[in-house]
Amino acid sequence: xxxxxxxxxxxxxxxxxxxxxxxxxxxxxxxxxxxxxxxxxxxxxxxxxxxxxxxxxxxxxxxxxxxxxxxxxxxxxxxxxxxxxxxxxxxxxxxxxxxxxxxxxxxxxxxxxxxxxxxxxxxxxxxxxxxxxxxxxxxxxxxxxxxxxxxxxxxxxxxxxxxxxxxxxxxxxxxxxxxxxxxxxxxxxxxxxxxxxxxxxxxxxxxxxxxxxxxxxxxxxxxxxxxxxxxxxxxxxxxxxxxxxxxxxxxxxxxxxxxxxxxxxxxxxxxxxxxxxxxxxxxxxxxxxxxxxxxxxxxxxxxxxxxxxxxxxxxxxxxxxx
Numbered sequence: 001x002x003x004x005x006x007x008x009x010x011x012x013x014x015x016x017x018x019x020x021x022x023x024x025x026x027x028x029x030x031x032x033x034x035x036x037x038x039x040x041x042x043x044x045x046x047x048x049x050x051x052x053x054x055x056x057x058x059x060x061x062x063x064x065x066x067x068x069x070x071x072x073x074x075x076x077x078x079x080x081x082x083x084x085x086x087x088x089x090x091x092x093x094x095x096x097x098x099x100x101x102x103x104x105x106x107x108x109x110x111x112x113x114x115x116x117x118x119x120x121x122x123x124x125x126x127x128x129x130x131x132x133x134x135x136x137x138x139x140x141x142x143x144x145x146x147x148x149x150x151x152x153x154x155x156x157x158x159x160x161x162x163x164x165x166x167x168x169x170x171x172x173x174x175x176x177x178x179x180x181x182x183x184x185x186x187x188x189x190x191x192x193x194x195x196x197x198x199x200x201x202x203x204x205x206x207x208x209x210x211x212x213x214x215x216x217x218x219x220x221x222x223x224x225x226x227x228x229x230x231x232x233x234x235x236x237x238x239x240x241x242x243x244x245x246x247x248x249x250x251x252x253x254x255x256x257x258x259x260x261x262x263x264x265x266x267x268x269x270x271x272x273x274x275x276x277x278x279x280x281x282x283x284x285x286x287x288x289x290x291x292x293x294x295x296x297x298x299x300x301x302x303x304x305x306x307x308x309x310x311x312x313x314x315x316x317x318x319x320x321x322x
Contacts, residue, residue, distance in 0.1 A: 010111035015142020022267035059109025078110030086164035144288035
């Protein structure tokens with residue numbers, strides 16, 4: 001249980017970071033969101049979005065580099081990015097907030113890359129699918145919590161302090177956890193991989209579940225392969241290329257439909273739509289609750305009905321650990 005929750009904490013932190021804009025808009029009258037002084041209105045909102053998601057593009061190769069240095073290192077680095085984000089927001093000031101949004105974007109890239117990978121490598125087979133699929137509910141939960149904070153009128157400094165405490169606690173938690181067994185096995189450390197597997201699954205030595213887990217670990221992979229060679233291998237395989245295109249179009253479609261803009265600026269959007277009447281914060285809470293309920297429903301259906309998995313070539317895994 002602890003592993004299933006821990007792998008999705010960074011994703012929830014990213015949801016909190018996006019929902020924070022609605023909290024600030026609510027408390028500052030919706031005049032510029034991240035702008036700090038409210039002097040540039042919409043320009044401040046555009047800068048907030050561009051900074052966060054622009055930084056996430058840079059975070060993708062940085063996350064890949066961190067993963068090559070170890071799963072624990074990558075997780076701690078991701079949560080540290082959110083520690084920087086919340087710390088700078090406590091300091092305040094326009095440029096501190098801009099850097100904080102950039103740090104949140106870096107953390108977002110790591111969070112979305114890490115959660116499915118850690119679920120596969122560190123959770124047992126029974127809960128692996130649920131832990132990976134819980135990525136989106138955790139993200140939606142973070143936004144809903146921020147919408148609730150805005151609706152309840154909680155002071156921004158108090159909410160940001162709680163978010164900072166969550167990221168700090170997550171860093172310390174992962175310092176106490178072992179490295180990924182799959183990563184250790186691929187790094188040529190079978191004894192360490194066995195100890196990690198025993199700790200994570202709570203299996204006694206020489207038990208049947210432990211033997212099954214050890215048999216499923218990847219073989220040592222000590223040959224360095226450049227990122228360019230991996231990209232060439234992926235693009236040269238029709239099935240992998242098709243999977244990339246299908247996934248890419250699905251993500252672009254989600255981004256282009258405007259759902260992220262609506263979720264990030266929910267309070268501001270409802271305030272404009274209602275024309276000053278009604279409670280924009282309460283409508284944002286309803287939106288967040290609907291998002292969370294839908295994602296939990298999708299999680300249930302995925303676990304009950306299964307998932308269509310594209311067949312991968314039998315020549316071996318695409319990725320390498322070194």
